Amino acid sequence: MGSLSLKQMFHFTFLLCFITLLFVYNYSEQRLSLLTDTSYLYTLNVEIEILHNLSKVNVKAGKNPILILAYTSFFGVKPWPVFKNLTCNFDTSNFKISHDENDFYKSDVVIFHGPNMPSLSKLQRIQSNRKFGQLWIYFSMEPIPKNANIEEFSVFFNIVSTYAINSDIRIPYRYHAKKNNSEKKTFKIDNFSHKNKMVAWFVSNCNGKERSKLVQKLRLYGIDFEVSGICSKYYSKTFKSSCQKRPCYNDLKYFKFYFSAENRLCEDYITEKYWETLNNDVIPIVLGGSNYSDPRLAIPGSFIDAMSFDSPKALANHILSVSTNQSKYNAYFEWKNSWKLDTNSYYCSLCQKFKQGITLTKNNLIKTMNIQKCWTPTTKFFSWIKK
Numbered sequence: 001m002g003s004l005s006l007k008q009m010f011h012f013t014f015l016l017c018f019i020t021l022l023f024v025y026n027y028s029e030q031r032l033s034l035l036t037d038t039s040y041l042y043t044l045n046v047e048i049e050i051l052h053n054l055s056k057v058n059v060k061a062g063k064n065p066i067l068i069l070a071y072t073s074f075f076g077v078k079p080w081p082v083f084k085n086l087t088c089n090f091d092t093s094n095f096k097i098s099h100d101e102n103d104f105y106k107s108d109v110v111i112f113h114g115p116n117m118p119s120l121s122k123l124q125r126i127q128s129n130r131k132f133g134q135l136w137i138y139f140s141m142e143p144i145p146k147n148a149n150i151e152e153f154s155v156f157f158n159i160v161s162t163y164a165i166n167s168d169i170r171i172p173y174r175y176h177a178k179k180n181n182s183e184k185k186t187f188k189i190d191n192f193s194h195k196n197k198m199v200a201w202f203v204s205n206c207n208g209k210e211r212s213k214l215v216q217k218l219r220l221y222g223i224d225f226e227v228s229g230i231c232s233k234y235y236s237k238t239f240k241s242s243c244q245k246r247p248c249y250n251d252l253k254y255f256k257f258y259f260s261a262e263n264r265l266c267e268d269y270i271t272e273k274y275w276e277t278l279n280n281d282v283i284p285i286v287l288g289g290s291n292y293s294d295p296r297l298a299i300p301g302s303f304i305d306a307m308s309f310d311s312p313k314a315l316a317n318h319i320l321s322v323s324t325n326q327s328k329y330n331a332y333f334e335w336k337n338s339w340k341l342d343t344n345s346y347y348c349s350l351c352q353k354f355k356q357g358i359t360l361t362k363n364n365l366i367k368t369m370n371i372q373k374c375w376t377p378t379t380k381f382f383s384w385i386k387k
């Protein structure tokens with residue numbers, strides 16, 4: 001076979017260059033596509049290794065700390081309140097928190113606050129400069145309707161951090177835990193004898209139709225409410241709060257119950273309204289969309305769950321019965337023998353989760369922030385209140 005002509009050599013060289021360019025382009029496209037795919041393993045280190053088709057996030061100690069950037073504000077506030085306490089009962093020296101947007105390009109983890117989410121165009125712009133392997137966390141403690149529509153930007157996020165049980169990193173309004181054997185004590189509790197008032201309610205959001213309707217019903221059945229806050233003007237019986245424009249839970253010492261009603265009925269959504277009453281020896285009457293009997297969400301035996309009764313009248317009868325019976329009343333505080341309100345913080349929980357490893361779930365943001373999780377319990381309430 002004779003040697004190639006100059007023309008044949010040119011064609012051969014051109015074909016070889018074309019194949020090389022095609023290979024590089026396909027490799028780049030595949031590499032970039034990994035950025036929005038949550039089905040792979042991150043090993044956060046000085047350099048982040050990504051292995052395709054695995055689904056666990058783990059942290060390994062490296063020479064430099066893992067940089068976690070809170071990219072947005074928290075309702076206009078920086079630093080975020082959840083990152084004020086950075087002290088944990090384990091070593092967190094390989095983690096560092098930043099609130100400076102300029103650290104975006106070198107951050108290993110970037111957290112966005114749901115109610116303060118940047119525009120879609122901005123997310124797309126910063127996504128194009130996203131460090132390879134950088135984790136994006138969607139963070140929100142607010143009920144689903146108060147957050148930006150997640151449908152258009154859910155593809156950007158790898159990890160979901162909300163109050164919902166199926167979050168990758170859950171954020172309860174307060175942490176609680178079972179006492180270990182050395183902490184358990186059985187002691188007699190009497191929170192009944194010195195109390196002479198029925199139900200207290202501090203309310204500053206007057207738009208909660210569900211809780212207002214329940215108060216109206218319970219008053220018809222003989223339950224006495226005293227109201228404080230902006231909305232107290234709509235009620236005949238009021239009390240003055242020692243704190244300006246917010247509840248002072250130490251004002252409750254003469255009340256037997258506190259109406260711990262959420263302004264949105266959403267699955268798993270339990271706010272400080274419930275938790276603060278536990279510190280002040282008053283029984284919370286809870287109204288929400290959560291399964292309060294789940295010990296991951298609330299402390300068993302510490303509350304009266306409104307919608308667990310067959311009707312508002314049955315609920316009222318139970319409240320009246322407890323309010324006049326010392327042993328029944330004090331039984332609602334026996335949880336203190338076996339449970340405790342934990343001092344854990346979100347920062348510690350975040351670091352601990354990364355150390356232990358987080359199994360990622362595909363499309364978890366869409367599953368977690370599904371608006372149906374608020375519609376279903378709300379529909380259930382309006383059916384229940386008519387009974």
